Amino acid sequence: MSAVFVNVAPVFLLILIGFLVARTGLMREETGDALAEFVFKIALPTLIFRTLAEAHFEGASPFRLWIAYFGGVAVTWTAGHLIAKHVFGRDDKIGVIAGMSSAFANNVFIGLPLVGRSVGDDGLVALSILLAIHLPLMMVAGTILMEHASAKVDGGGRRSLVTVLKQVATNLSRNPLVIALTFGLAFNISGLGALPVVLKSVVDQIAAVTAASALISLGMTLKKYPVHGNLSLAAVMAVLKLLLLPAVVYGLAHLLGLSKPWTAAIVLTSSVPTGINAWIIATRFRSGQSLAASVISITTITGIVTVSFWAWLLS
Secondary structure: OHHHHHHHHHHHHHHHHHHHHHHOOOOOHHHHHHHHHHHHHHHHHHHHHHHHHOOOOOOOOOHHHHHHHHHHHHHHHHHHHHHHHHHOOOOHHHHHHHHHHHHOEOHHHHHHHHHHHHOOHHHHHHHHHHHHHHHHHHHHHHHHHHHHHHHHHHOOOOOOHHHHHHHHHHHHHOOHHHHHHHHHHHHHHHOOOOOOHHHHHHHHHHHHOHHHHHHHHHHHHHHHOOOOOOHHHHHHHHHHHHHHHHHHHHHHHHHOOOOHHHHHHHHHHHOOOEOOHHHHHHHHHOOOHHHHHHHHHHHHHHHHHHHHHHHHHHO
8 A cells, every 4th residue: 555655645745735836825826827838738748749659559449448438437427417416406507517527537637647657658558548539528528518508507599519519629629639649649650660869858858847747737726726615516526536437437447358557547547636627618608617616626635545545456
C-alpha cells in the first residue's frame, strides 16, 4: 500500500500546492490561467504526440478498450441522471448535468500524470487511444442531451443533430489535443522511424514538465469551483464518479480480457476526479453550474483516498 501511496500522493499534493498558491495570493489568478493555457496548448499536446509517435501497438485493437470504458460511462451517467430526476426530484436539465458530472473524468490534467506514474508507457498508450474519441464523444453526448432537455424544460425548438455535430466538429478541429493525437498517429504509421535527435530532445524536455504543470494549474483553478448548493446531490454524484464508474470499467475490462496495463490505465483514469467539461456544458446552457462545480471540488478533495484504493486493487 505504501508503494501505491507514493505514486498517488504526489499527484494530489501538486494539486494542493496549486490551490494554496492561488488561495494565498502568492501568484495571481491570471498566472494560473496562463499556466493552464500553456499546459493545454503546448505541454499536453507534446506529451500525447510523443507517446503516440513512439508507441508500439503490435496490432492491438482499441475497440475492447473503448467498450470497457464507455460502457462504464453509460451505466454511471444513466444512474446519475435517474437519481437526480427521480430521487432528488430535479428536472431533466439538472439530470443531464448530474449524469455528466458523475461520468466525465479529468483524463487529461489528472489521468495522464497519474497513469504515467503508476502504469508507465503502456498505460499512456492506452490512455492516448482512449483520448482519441473521449472528448468528441462526451461533448457530443452532453450537448445533444442538454439540447433535448432544454427543449423539454424551457419549451421552444432545438437545434438539429447536424447543426450540433457541425459545431462540435468545428471546435474539435481547433483543439490542440485532437491535433496532437492526429499528428502522433500519422507519424507512427508513416514508418519514418524515430524522431530526429534535436527534435526529440526538445519534445522530451517539454513533456517532462507536463505532469507538474498540469496538476499545479488545476489546483490554481479550483477557486472557480467552490462547494456550494446541491450538496446532497453533489455528494451522491461524487460517490458514483469515484466508485461506481471505475468499478464498472474494472468489471468490463476483465470480461473483455484487456491486458493488465490497459486495464490499469482505464480504471485509474476513470477513478480520478470530475473534469471541468461538465461545468462548461452547465455554463453553456445556464443550468446546474453550482452542482457541477461542487462535484468537481468534492471529488478532487476526496479523490486521493479513492484513487489510492483503486491503485492498490490494481496492484
